Amino acid sequence: MEHARPLPAYLVHRFHGWKATSYTENQSWYRHLAQQGQHPRAMVISCCDSRVHVTSIFGADQGEFFIHRNIANLVPPYVSDGAQHGTSAAVEYAVTALKVAHVIVIGHSACGGVKGCLDMCSGHAPELDKQTSFVGRWLDILRPGYERVKDMADADAQMNALEKQAVVISLENLMTFPFVAKAVSEGALTLHGLWHEIGSGALEQYSGNQDAFVPL
Incomplete structure (x- = not known):
């Protein structure tokens, strides 16, 4: 080559x-x-963003985390169509082969992928709407999250809310995978959602009961 x-x-x-x-x-x-x-206890799904360093945040050593990174830390819905699905393959391997006890989705502040989704869905990024855009078609996963926050008037609050929706949507989509749903129902697997504020170092955890992120 x-x-x-x-x-x-x-x-x-x-x-x-x-x-x-x-x-x-x-x-x-x-x-x-x-x-x-490897015998990791947890799978972590995080953003490709170079500022998000999961092993440093948790002080993890080699062998502790099975880490998958993609734009905006998204998990697509379960689809069995014989095509190539990188994130879905990583989830399948972690849950069925490695048998991790936890799957952690971690989003973050100032996420460029989430900003791209916001711009695309609001009509300000036509280049991402093109069918030839790999990034745009990937960010389509987050469109349901945009629908939940599109009427928010404050731009900063809307961006923050959509970053957290990227985590919530991913958690919802994880439960569409039959092997994930089965492991969760059997008590062999727990799902977790986190949001990291890069500047302050803060970490918030999604509470399903409150449908809100709470500080750790």
Whole structure:
């Protein structure tokens, strides 16, 4: 593949630094992971946003989280059509093969994907409405959330509400997967929704009973 090139020097330097420090200090743990396989207790579905660093937020080590990232931390509804579905495949593997005990969906403030959905659904991003837009068709998952917040007058409050709807919609869609619904009904799996405020470091948790996000 002629277009592949060597890593930038700064990444090579960082790799050698990691290998000489963190890896060397924890060689036995890495070898254990390699030999025994992964047994994460939780799957985390988070945004691709580079500012959201889930393992740092929870102080997690290698092997603790099975992490899937996508634009706006969305889970699509269950569809069995023989096509390729990356997020659905990750959920299936986590629940049926790894048998995680928790699936955590975490949204965040200033989410570019959510802003894109807001702009698209309000008619201000025609480029995302095109059928050729991968981002736009992915953000269609969040359209039901937009319908719930579209009449809010305050722009900042609307954006915040839609970011949280991205979490709620994903939790709702998770329950359309038969194997997820079965594991939840049997008490083998619990679903969790979180929203992270990047600037303040705050974390809010979705309460199904209150249908609201509450501070942790």
